[in-house]
Amino acid sequence: MIERRLCRKRVLVVLDDVDDLEQLEALAGSHDWFGEGSQIIITTRDEHLLTRKIDAIYEVSLLSHDEAIKLFSRHAYRKEKPVEDYEKLSEDVVSYAGGLPLALEVLGSFLYDKDKDEWSSALIKLKCIPDIDTIWFP
Template sequence: MGGSGKTSVAKAIYNKVYSSFESNNFIGSVRETAKELNGKITLQERLLSDILKPTKVEVGDADRGIILIKERLGSKKVLVIVDDVDDVDQLTALAIRSDSFGPGSRIIITTRDRHLLELLEVDSIHLTQEMKEKEALELFSWHAFHNPCPDSGFLKLTRRVVTYCGGLPLALEVLGSFLFKGSISHWESTLKKLEKFPDDKIHKILKTSFDALDENQGDIFLHISCF
């Protein structure tokens, strides 16, 4: 699910272990970048230039880019995180294979598509889980009150918001920041509104999964939702 914390988990791992590698690179927003004109070439150049800096690498052609990645990075112990992938061609363009980089290298891929990972025969798959109530309450409170616990008088309302968010980290963060320093009446009116109209930012992220369906799958999804 969008907003479940895949990118946040990947960033946390990156920040914790990057110093153990000869070179490292976090390639974010792969799905969006790949849609652009020469998007795959942009991704290739970003990977090569970030790892080989201060050298700036221009590949010119996607096929040549794959060869350059294997030649220039094939002996390096690297940490590469490829974030928000939705097509195996994006990984092919970045030469994301177990034998493309030097011994000890680690590759982490975040995606909504489990089948894509199975096609690559990755070593392991980790599914992000919805936050438990205690964790969700703390995350929301940090954004809404800048404390790990709700302010006096807001506990019931906070629990209502957490229940509404269903353990989704993105929703907890967005609504927590929106309600920061708001009055009780403001919180109550916001909750009433959210019951009818979801927050635009949250809705946009969740809708990404629906938009990724083809027309037939989308129709099936809508029929299931209606009936």
């Protein structure tokens, strides 16, 4: 159905977090499914899915520690750096998130305007979860 409807149209297709070859083939089976000049962008954590008919691969790295602190602080404090007395807690959260931007944004927004006891409690609960990748990237 996708091929039939889009074969003559120039489109931009974004397939985010693809983790299965069958999923990829069902949604973007071949270049000729789409009109001339179409672009297909695929994000995946499994580079083995990108072995066929790929024009270019762009690898996105995790955030550096300083970038992670800055992004987290924007969401947790609405400032560029941690507020006084929250530095250690911020370091713990950033370390837990492992440089993943979505995790940093969600955790920062969740902890915004909460006191230190709530932060500590949240960190204890988070540390009971074995692998953050399974939460943010199932």
